[in-house]
Amino acid sequence: MPDIRDITDPTEFIPEPTTSWWIWALVAASVVTTILIICFIVRKRRTNQTRRDLLDKARAKLSQLKDQSVSLKPEMIATRISVILRQYLETAFEDPALFETNEEFTLRPTALERIHPDIRPQITSHLEQLSELKYEPNKDPDTAHTFVLLLINDAQKILAHSKIHPNLENRN
Template sequence: MCSQEASSSLSYSLEIHQWYKIMLELHDIPDPDSLLPGVRIAWWGWLLTVISIITLAWLARRKLARTSGVIPTDSTSYLACQIELNASREKLTSLSLAEVATRCSLALRTYLHVNLDEQALYETHDEFLLRPEALQRLPRGARDHLEPFLSKLAQCKYGPSGTDPAESAKLIDDSLRILHGLESTRGREIQ
């Protein structure tokens, strides 16, 4: 029985020895990084790059368009604003002072937006006055007349008001005078 145990123990140790030899002969799996191509940029990285380039091109184009300064002479915004202001004059008896002031302000701000690319149309009165580059494309004299008039319109729009045809007519007359002054300072394209 002893010999059977010895032979069984011997066969077991031979199996372990063979297993150990096999394990020594096995080599580790090589690192796959050396077989892969260089650093790959994810698809979202390329997308971000393309969006950045498009945004920069758009901003540069917008900046160049804003600094060109010359507006074509076929602009009809002056006439359209004049017609709008005169149409308000015909409704003086039915409009409150606040409504007339709102129409005058909208006409002037629309003119500024179309002809000077001024963002006043999309801003509150306070935002407009606090923006340092507001109306920089206008001559100093035009700015000196326009800024206080826009403040007066804001007071009329947001203050208590009723129907006052005389004051409303004065607002429209002043708006037309300011509009005419703005049109006279606008740069013209020489052909």
């Protein structure tokens, strides 16, 4: 007589429970989204902090220049103010003003496009005044020194009010 075997347990034939593919896709999408949001927030903070650091450095340079203004020629001071402003514009707002003459700067249609529209005319006017002083020096030293101090104060005010264009604010 043949061997009689017991019935096999049916659980051996049931496949192991697995997680559906769409659950894994949802988890992966959530992780990627979270990482992107964190990167965006960190980058935005760094950009804002960098802009603040650049602003503080530019203000410090202008204050230092104000202290040295008595011993320097007005043309030299105007040149330094212009360089300080242009360096700040170039690094904080990615504007190539540092590498342009005043004529190139004023004729460039995209000049200061990343800067808030309310402050653009003030910057352009200030750079024109600096250019005039650099290339057409004033003969009276007392008037020139007073004018230079006024230009330094104006540059500090311009820096204090400079901000990114509202349409570009969220792109950083």
